[in-house]
Amino acid sequence: MAEKHRFRDPELAKKIVQKIQKVTPKDEPVKFCHVCGTHEWTITHYGLRSLLPRNVEVIAGPGCPVCIVPAAEIDEAVQLAQKGVVITCFGDVLRVPGSNVSLLEAKAAGADVRVVYGVSDAVEMATREQDKEFAFSAVGFETTAPSTAVEALGKPPENFSFLVSHRLIPPAMELLLGVGDLNISGFIAPGHVSAIIGMKPYELFPRVYRMPTVVAGFEPIDVLMGIYMLLKQRAEGTARLENEYSRVVKWEGNPRALEVMERAFAVTGGNWRGIGRLPDSALKLRDELSAFDAREKYGVHVEQGKDILLGCECHLVIIGKIKPDECPMFMKACTPAKPVGACMVSSEGTCRVWAKNTAAQKI
């Protein structure tokens, strides 16, 4: 499928940009917020911000599931690793700072920490190596949670457990609306989270908050079209929920994935790095599955960790209050090779995306 090339058509992009210019109000500042590291990548990589009228700003909200894992949950993984449990995790999680050390540092000190492509690889490892205990650091938003759910329900081996750090996106979007001086004029909702949850969870944004909301895909045409749809709603004085990414996102999402999530997880309050505690924003294995809950199994519970190091502005970057280059450490004390904050660690962290794409190709 040449899909990606079709959705990168420069001629079409140019036409959309012309339309964007026409519908943009002349002097009013307009600020749209996305909540997805992949959207930030597309916007930065293709230089889409430079194509927009001066008064249209697109900011990045808490869209990096690795960046928002609190230090306390990294500390739990580190503690387990130090106890001799093999920790399996996504590559991005390895260098996320804990209160004292990251998993990578624990590994350097002798702990068995292994990077996997997905949870099923971790389960396979545990099945093969019955003489060891394994735990999987289950990080990710709704895009990732169904895979954890399938494995948890699929009778994993007894030497396997999950350190669940899954978080839910809609509560974080709602939080942003409460941040007084952010003044968001519309949401670009994340396409791959929406592939699972569908459109319904976003209904409250136009209805309750009068916030135009468009679910968009990840190619340059998708993002530009999403921005155009938001501007158009604004020009019409309406707030609707629209789907730009209908080739993937259905109204009902993926019912099978939602059903396994519902069976495996209960929704609970959770801490987000840089944000604090958000009610009904985290997932926890249901009681029936507690034998596979690493926190229960090994009795590790870290209540509070050191989330933000002195001088790091991640807490402001994560909610879109400042841009990475407004942090005094950006590309000075904090670089992809020597990251200080979580936002510079993950390939989807806003600081990391900006660091990698400063001289990127433009569409």
Add this chain to the structure above:
Amino acid sequence: MCLAIPARVMRLDGGKAQVDFGEGVLRDVNVTLVDAKVGDYVLVHAGYAIQTVDEEDALETLALWKEILAAEKEQGS
């Protein structure tokens, strides 16, 4: 992290499928969360197909964008 990549289903084997990410990159992924047939495109994330990609819809979407942009031009909006 939420990156999901379209791939084409080459072979189905129960809940597993071999998919092609293009340029010869093949992988086995879990397809229990989707209804996919051989030849379909699925979105793959962390070893799981999380949704099917509607090829017809993709074409229609592009055609629709072009149409909307053209029609609005005529209206001079």
